[in-house]
Amino acid sequence: MVDTKVTLSGLTLDNPVIPASGTFGFGYEFAEIYDIDILGSLSFKGTTREPRFGNPTPRIAECPSGMLNAVGLQNPGIDKVIEEELPKLRQVFHKPVVANISGFSIDEYVECCGRIDQEEQVGIIEVNISCPNVHNGGMSFGTSPESAAEVTRQVKAVTTKPVYMKLSPNVTDIAAIAQACEEAGADGISLINTLMGMRIDLRRRVPVLKNVTGGLSGPAVLPVALRMVWQVYEAVSVPIIGMGGVSTARDVIEMMLAGATAVEVGAANLKNPLAAKEIIEKLPPLMEELGIGRLSDIIGGAH
Amino acid sequence: MEKREFEVSSNELIASNTWKMNLLGDARSITRPGQFVNIELPGFFLRRPISVCAWRDWEVTIIYKVVGQGTSYMSRLEPGVKLDLLCGLGNGYDVTKAGERPLLVGGGAGVPPMYALAEWLIRDGRQVTVIEGFNTAGEVFYEREFADLGASVRITTADGSVGTRGFVTDAMDGDFTYVYACGPEPMLRAVYDRCADGQFSFEERMGCGFGACMGCTCETKYGYKRICRDGPVLERGEIVW
Structure with a gap:
């Protein structure tokens, strides 16, 4: 009998598999086709202070082994998330959730994180300082060590729950940014958000996405994500939630060997709504095949 | 929504660039005309959403126009090929x-x-x-x-x-x-x-086709709607052009 449990800042998960924010809504579409209580946790749709429509469509473009999205943080706003979405989520998912919070100013991060911190359902706050699809916010906080540290410090000052900073891969030195977050008090690091990209319509000679650029996710980005998780693992001592192109149980093991304690599954959910379930089911036999008794033993095992 | 394996039983050109495909499999999750299926194609990351032309409990007929690489690939599929479908998607007509x-x-x-x-x-x-x-x-x-x-x-x-x-x-x-x-x-x-x-x-480029990714959202008089999940059918009175 293998042990798939992992622990993030004192929160023990039955397994390391967490659907990534923005690919799982608030869970109920998926709860229609499987019991989502099997998940380690789930990171809900990125939430901002105000309701947001997001970007104009088209917001989606296909790529070799992946996709671009430029959704732009569409969400109902923190009031509705707390009043409506979390109670609905509670009906279908009975474990602590990862609350993904985004913002356009430090004040907004502070307000939203402070409020979501009060919610009993929330196990971890994942602060998204890396959304590539919004202007004057999002990623701009995550591309310098100073601003990443500043958001971390101010959010930590108003929260009691573990705070994980979600970092962008669109930087020259991700380890330096992770270190700055750790020094500012971050309890963990989530990475990677999507890689900025674009596609062009040959017939119409215009970008496919109305936003021009979007974030690349899917198997195409797995090697980049692994490299960055590897680098951040060498640079910090707090736990890492690794993500980027994870689609199979093998990818989960690879991500953990690179240094991740838990793993988020993103674009794979969109292609196959049963992806997270299938990964969780395939983990134990794969662990047996690889001679892994306790999954937490392999974290950073390739270093 | 259900995820089911279907087998292509026929796939023929019926008009210019227009193909009709019959698929055999469990289609019981389709409940209303105007719903669609989302078809996984080997070698393509995103599924292809195609409206249902006709259905029985164990059969789906789709008619699709070849407009890009995905539909071009579909037009070359032979009877006997197995495809993974998300079935019974969208609200359909009332x-x-x-x-x-x-x-x-x-x-x-x-x-x-x-x-x-x-x-x-x-x-x-x-x-x-x-x-x-x-x-x-x-x-x-x-x-x-x-x-x-x-x-x-x-x-x-x-x-x-x-x-x-x-x-x-x-x-x-x-x-x-x-x-x-x-x-x-x-x-x-x-x-x-x-x-x-x-x-x-309505039509829109979709990511998932079942309401998770917010890729196909439009504005309506009664708030934001996902074309794939709250649509594709909208009532005249709620449409914002």
């Missing part, structure tokens, strides 16, 4: 609003869902008129199939090579109780302007 003499308007690749709708309404005893709009005679399909169901069929072509010359709106005269439409957005808008009430099926 057939209870049809009244006695509904008008069904389909433009090009928007014609196929009108077939399942016509079948349903005629079985329900309604007097159905179908307008099919195309660019040219070579694109026309299903004129006889609609007639065989018992619908009154009007064809329009932009170049006048068959039927009424012009657009679907040039054939909309008559006393109809309700309008159902599916087609390119300019057509939907023109039909919208010519009717008092109806339901309109």
